[in-house]
Amino acid sequence: MLISSIDIGSNTILLLIVEYDTKSHAIRTIRNEYRVPRISQNLKTNLIISNEKITEMWNVLEEYDSILNELNVDLRLAVATNAFRIAKNGVELADKIRYHFKYGLKILNGDEEARLSFLGSLPDSKLDKNFLVLDIGGGSTEIILGSKKKILFKKSFNVGVVSLFEKYLSSEPPTLYEIRMIEEKLDKEFKLLQQNEFSFESIIAVAGTPTTLSCMLQGKKTYDEKSVDNSIISVNEIKSIIETLTKITTTQVRDIYGEVVKGRE
Secondary structure, three states: OEEEEEEEOOOOEEEEEEEEOOOOOOEEEEEEEEEOOOOOOOHHHHOOOOHHHHHHHHHHHHHHHHHHHHHOOOEEEEEEOHHHHHOOOHHHHHHHHHHHHOOOEEEOOHHHHHHHHHHOOOOOOOOOOOEEEEEEOOOOEEEEEEOOOOEEEEEEEOOOHHHHHHHHOOOOOOOHHHHHHHHHHHHHHOHHHHHOOOOOOEEEEEOHHHHHHHHHHHOOOOOOHHHHOOOOOOHHHHHHHHHHHOOOOHHHHHHHHHHHHOOOO
8 A cells, every 4th residue: 555645844845655564564665755845935024825935836746746646646645834834825725735636635733743743753663762853844843752652742833944044044154143143032932941851862853954964964965865864963063064054155055065955055
């Protein structure tokens, strides 16, 4: 049985196709695609997904639909996240997608997005161990703590890499003042976390920001799933790449790191 999942995020649109064995419940990845139309661009200005971005999104969905039809996928799932949650035309667009592509697109609320990100990230072998999952998206960031058996904490924060970039960064490279504004915003947004004592085995980071950072640190100029999965990024590596990125322009980012940063620079 072939099952597909489309995730319409604020920055990327993901497609995952797996083969599911109904007897053994084994799952094997058949196809894993991503495109970066950045549908949330300028969304915070008027809370409308622009016609230009709708066209880009639609082209991606048409491409994915061709893949699904070619492979005769049996079950087709689709979700949309923060951009559709906050956009005034999000519900209307979701209805159009359902009508045209004939699958049940669901707009996830923040808690549901956090729960699904968490369950999809945990290793199968450690049922009782607690993990902290970070889902760093374009328009929101989800932080979840728990195990396969129980979620202890989950929250969707209304900050993401695209929304922060558009609100605070206008200089190339960014100024110290702009960087400080982002740091203050994040300190304020995540202040809630200081009130909780988290105990966990390790941190699992998902979504395009950490996977792209992993490629950059490994010198991969195109996305390499095998190299990224289960790779480890240290705090010192994060500090080092922040120091580098805050001193160069977006053009230099593309020149140095290649195709993997396209749409994310």
